[in-house]
Amino acid sequence: MAVLIDNPIGSPLLRLINERRLLELIQQLRSVSRAGLTRASGMTAPTVSKAVDSLLKRGLLEESDPIDQALGRPGRLVRLASESATVLGVVIDLGNCCVVASGLDGNVTEANTERFETPDTYASLLDNLEAHCRRLMAAATGTIRGACVSVPGVVNERLQEIVFSPNLHLLNSRNPARDLEKRLGIHCVLLHETSTLCLSERMYGNAKGLRDFAMLDVSTGFGLGVMSGGHLLSGHSGMAGELGHLTADPNGIRCGCGNRGCFETLATDSALVRLVAEQLGRPTTLQEVADLIRNRSSQCEAAVNVVSEYLAIGIAAVINLYNPTSLFVHGKLLVDSEDRFAMVLERVRQRTLTPSLADCTIVPNTSSKRQGAIAGIIHHLVNTWAPSVR
């Protein structure tokens, strides 16, 4: 009868919970005085004061310039540590990888970003990542608190392992976070790229304060990240949201996962390129297809219709399945142009339960994976440090 619970709850935990709440508030308010936090959090002034002191001592906050004009005594502003603490974001992707360093404020700049071409072997990838990370770590002003590795494919976040990555085979069964952790001696966490994009959108983007939203990437693969009830939907192993390998056409072509007719083979930019290539009878490129579509070539009309239909079904599925308040869709061919996306949305309207659709605003969107990786490590640090109450 072992129903043991891990963390007995005492007063110290209460403090942690409150400090975490303050951290999350400061994340939203950027730079704020103790008095401002008092108003925003509903806690009392002394509580806030002591908690802020504690957070300052822990190096999670910094004093910032008290440029404040108003009546009364000017407040001493605090912000998330941007100089005294540093986190790394690692993005492994098709074609290019990048590594970025930032403070806890998540301020990502080109100056703090290093890019390189994705190598052919995993060993070489690791070497590159290590080298670039070390350079950024050497240049960092603050202590390194950890890194997040953002990858495409199917990711087992519980085991911290990439199950398989149809477009980036060198990642199959690999564990870059643990490998980097060994090499660099800092905490590393592996997250699916759509998970990181969700976190980023919630911390820094258009999903601030939203508790239920989703992020759909239909460029090369068909990736989905879902934030539900203010928490990342993970399932038992962090593989929840694998819509890409759901059967859309039982008789469709074979997918990299072994199944037939997966959304990934029917509703992405890559799928559209493949269909147009079949129509043309020769290989083609995303750029060429984009041009053909822009010129309203009849050679791709059928393909556009097919992919639009399946994309609409996919979007409808997300809305019906997760009932989000916002859905961010990230893609090129069918999402970038306003009228083509409107066409897709028209089909979505026919495929979605009205009430779920009424809840939901669909936004074409491109957020940065760099920013996502940073959001990922910050989320991980906060989450493992203190629980939240719900």
Add this chain to the structure above:
Amino acid sequence: MAVLIDNPIGSPLLRLINERRLLELIQQLRSVSRAGLTRASGMTAPTVSKAVDSLLKRGLLEESDPIDQALGRPGRLVRLASESATVLGVVIDLGNCCVVASGLDGNVTEANTERFETPDTYASLLDNLEAHCRRLMAAATGTIRGACVSVPGVVNERLQEIVFSPNLHLLNSRNPARDLEKRLGIHCVLLHETSTLCLSERMYGNAKGLRDFAMLDVSTGFGLGVMSGGHLLSGHSGMAGELGHLTADPNGIRCGCGNRGCFETLATDSALVRLVAEQLGRPTTLQEVADLIRNRSSQCEAAVNVVSEYLAIGIAAVINLYNPTSLFVHGKLLVDSEDRFAMVLERVRQRTLTPSLADCTIVPNTSSKRQGAIAGIIHHLVNTWAPSVR
């Protein structure tokens, strides 16, 4: 910049959190002494003692018979209040409705159940529900703490409204929980039946302690309830999990929701009956189809294959989408018989990502909706009373 938070956190909240944890433990351990709770919870003995006293005073617990044989002083057992508190469960369903009264222990018996045929009009339904509820309330030994109404269809749990119910049209746009609340003067909450089944399975069934599992009902409709991270997956309006109206065949027949080729029209017992009827060229019944299948009649082989295929796709979808550790499937024709279900599972194996499937055990299952409704109200009471830490 109003980022106000509802409940400031102080010492009283800490107490609530701990009392809630104890409540949930007692729910699992049925009848347990303070010392047993101390061991199971990790809290200290005095803390447990004080919390139990508080719960006793609030009427959420009762002393129970100290039948305990062991070394040392026998403990004084406590259990969830079964005599001093009463909750009602209301199940509205196709054909029959029932109302059941129970203590907080969730002990559902035939003696405390009242059944009646589902009337033709909503007004008559309400009258019936009110009458039966009043009878049970009059007979109840404890104070009434609330009721949960369990319904099929698409339910907006945020607005507490049934959006539409394809098989029970009299519920469309209705709000039986609020209506009953007005008539009976007790707290009522409306939940989708699969939500209640999830809760029931977690509290009393085979999902005790599981944090990620799902409940799929493929009898008349195609209903899904998901428990993710220990919380019911709700989305913004509690409509998450609406797999039933997801497009499985873009050219399929029209569904009650207006869309074409929904799972609900392809992967349920009702769908199988419809297909067999088409094959026979005349109307038929579930019973007749069951007999035909048992006799391995060739007249339904094709239909069984089609529905099995779509059911497999649906099950695969649930596993890929929510990555549960267990999936409970509730149905008649394809689930009840071991070999037919094995056939479906074989197809699921071909449709599911291996790692997600490896995480998941699929269990054919029939849990009681009565028990679900009781679980629903108890969950609601606990949940609105005290938060949990995560």
Add this chain to the structure above:
DNA sequence: AGAGCTTTGTAAAGCTCGGTTAGGATAGGA
């Protein structure tokens, strides 16, 4: 320059809660 106003931040006392310690209560067995 100084009084007055306004807002900020914190020190001190008090309350609540969980933890610690210690001791009484209740059973069976020697």
Add this chain to the structure above:
DNA sequence: TCCTATCCTAACCGAGCTTTACAAAGCTCT
């Protein structure tokens, strides 16, 4: 009767939040 094992709680302590009170810091007006 005494001992052992276990259960339960009273009394006190420390952590953390709240209330109260007050000092600090800037602005405006005289």
